[in-house]
Amino acid sequence: MSTLHAHTVLIVAAILFVLGLAGVLTRKNIIFMLLSIEIMLNAAGLAFVAAGSRWQQPDGQVMYLFILAMTAAEVSVALALVLQIQHQHKTLDVEELKELKD
């Protein structure tokens, strides 16, 4: 069985991050943009865990835990905003949301 190299894990994390970035850039529905942001945060967490495993330190998993808590807070606020947007504008298209007035 071949050994696992550190840059392989980092390349996987980079691929996942780029997929999330492409999702944010190409989608117009705000729910899909939020999903893509989740994917990007998860890829960052994978890089942290890989670094912690590479140096055999728990710090990588601790940072992953902080990313997790930050994501939970972000998702709860963002989904409340999505509900409010759908209630007020009757659409989820981000291009409809360019006006700041209520």
Added chain:
Amino acid sequence: MSLVFYISSFIAILSTVMVITRYQPIHALLYLVVSFLALAVTFLSLGAPFAAALQVIVYAGAIVVLFIFVVMMLNLGKQTAQQEKEWLQLRAWLGPSILSLVLLAEMAVLLLQDVPTEMPAVVVTPKQVSLSLYGEYIIAVELIGFLLMTGIVGAAHIGKHKKKSLHRFLQTYPNLN
């Protein structure tokens, strides 16, 4: 363990591609669950069982369920899928995808330049993680507590449906006339 890593990361990448190309939001969410579970297996193969358990419990168990609740509340049906199909034309996604692929290629070249270092097959146990978390990182844990509290209060405040309040001159009093 490296075979486990390769298989699960392949599944993760494949299901992530499916997430960002689906038209129906609920299909994308189900593929996102698969992606998160595959990443949990990846964490396990990297020797991080605590992170793997948290990935399953919090990401696949709580965050995705929150998304599913919201999608159910918004009642997005076939109309949304049709709209997504119209929005996701070739000329809309080709440019950003090519540019981010170029960035990915640059990143891969930079990573592959170095001398490859092997990943040690050592498990970082939950005990080590919790000793570090409540030892040197205790101030960050308290700050994360603040952040979660802010998130709860913010979500409760934003998600509230406000009653429309008019100026008293514009109000109509049904009992006056």
